[in-house]
Amino acid sequence: MKSYSPLITLLLAYLIMIAIGQSIPGMWQPVMLVIFYIAIGQALNVFLGMTGYVNFGYVALLGVGAYGMGVALGYYNELGLIPTLILGFILAAILALLVSAIVGGIALRLRGAYFAIATIGVNEGIKYLIMGAKIWGGSEGIVLSGILRKSFGAETMRFLSTTFADAGVIVVAIATGVVTAYILNSRLGYALIALREDEEAAKVMGINVTKYKQIAFMISCVLAGLIGATAWTLKLTYVFPQDVFAINYTVEAIVIVMLGGAGTLLGPLVGGLIYALLKYYLAIAFPGLQLLILAPLLIVVILLFPEGVVGYIAKKARGTRLENFVR
Amino acid sequence: MLTVRELESGYGEMQVLWGVNLDVREKSITTVLGPNGAGKSTTLKTIFGILKPWSGTVEYIGENVTNMPPHKKVELGITLVPEGRHLFPNMTVEDNLIMGAYLKRAEDRLEDSLDLVYTLFPRLKEREKQKAGTLSGGEQQMLAIARALMTSPNLILMDEPSQGLAPKLVKEVFETVLKLKEEGLTILLVEQNVFASLEISDYAYVLHEGKIAFGGSVDEVRESEEIKKAYLGV
Structure with a gap:
């Protein structure tokens, strides 16, 4: 079962996407949208896919990650460019770790659907805390473009919000895939699969189910925080509480994971590709109607492939030479 | 090998076990019998740690394991x-x-x-x-x-292994349990199937409304007509 070869498929897919984005004019934007969606799917998959638990507060982790970077760039930029960026990533990770330790520590005592219910509203809670207590600019958020231009110059600001931010998203996306592959091949992965399939059975095998759930949850959340820091704060140069805690990202990430195949390495890649491309081109072809078309389409795909597209292909590929490259 | 004293536990507000005492000797098969709702499964779950004991003690080879989580108990055997x-x-x-x-x-x-x-x-x-x-x-x-x-x-707790099986298969399962004992394992069995389980056991306890009503060697339990009538319905 131990194998890192599906990682080759994953890296190849990223290379092709980047090549398409760079060589065909007008394609960079949709490619980055796809990679963003793959990344949020991949980070959620570490928890949802591996444990079977649904984290409805997922976007909150992207949000606090965005704030971590925002706070560093907005309030501590006199440190100089590189130290500030490093601080931003560290803050994003620490905030996500903190939130996940607290939320997980409390909510992971609940099983299955009760956990999902307990996590609903985590994003709203943090949003209203920031707005109500006027933390980090409150409801006005953190607007970075002026600050960045003043501290680092317009040229650097443009570089940060374009090339650097995109590269950051790609690096985090790939790192998330590598982490997933590592977990799938590790003792942690076996423990998670056991508890996903049957928590009772995992216990009698001697697995500390609470600990492993918490570890998977925290890894997933920190990765989400880093995505928020790059794909939102760096790229958009602002952080608004209404935007970074919007529940639709949670729902989209869940859809991507289920569509592609929960608990598989390549699932979020396929799910993200299908979802983001459909969303992007439907919005162009049928402006305003995209959700009306997307929703039934997703229902059909999920009905046809209950274990996700990758789950289905992996089943078909068993015994063939492709087997090692699909997981 | 396993000593359980005054064990009490339950679900939420509802107390199920009201002071269970039992001993499991090394390399023996010990069976806990009792009707539905007597607390048989609860006893096992509490010993194993899936349920937290409210009070009482569980000792395993001289070590107090009362509040030890299940995964640590598996480490201990x-x-x-x-x-x-x-x-x-x-x-x-x-x-x-x-x-x-x-x-x-x-x-x-x-x-x-x-x-x-x-x-x-x-x-x-x-x-x-x-x-x-x-x-x-x-x-x-x-x-x-x-x-x-x-x-x-070293010690296996078994929760109703004969459940939902045809009589022929029940016999087969119990024969394997006996084989496990021959391999040197100790078994604590919880069963509704009185005859088949007494057949292979060395010691038996009768659980009634969360308390041990009677315990002893299999022969003692078998011979005690009153116990049979009152608790086992045979």
């Missing part, structure tokens, strides 16, 4: 065959067994454990590559016991 088997139905028989040897201590003995398990259950060897969900009820129960063996335990 205690395991549970849960009611309803709890297999991984989409994994093969072999993968179920390998998963059973998850702990480092068990993984080191993986080959030996597999040998033992396949000698005890030749049928599982035949069905090695078959998915666990496609096995018959009896085979699934065998696999549940086999997977428990993969943790290389």
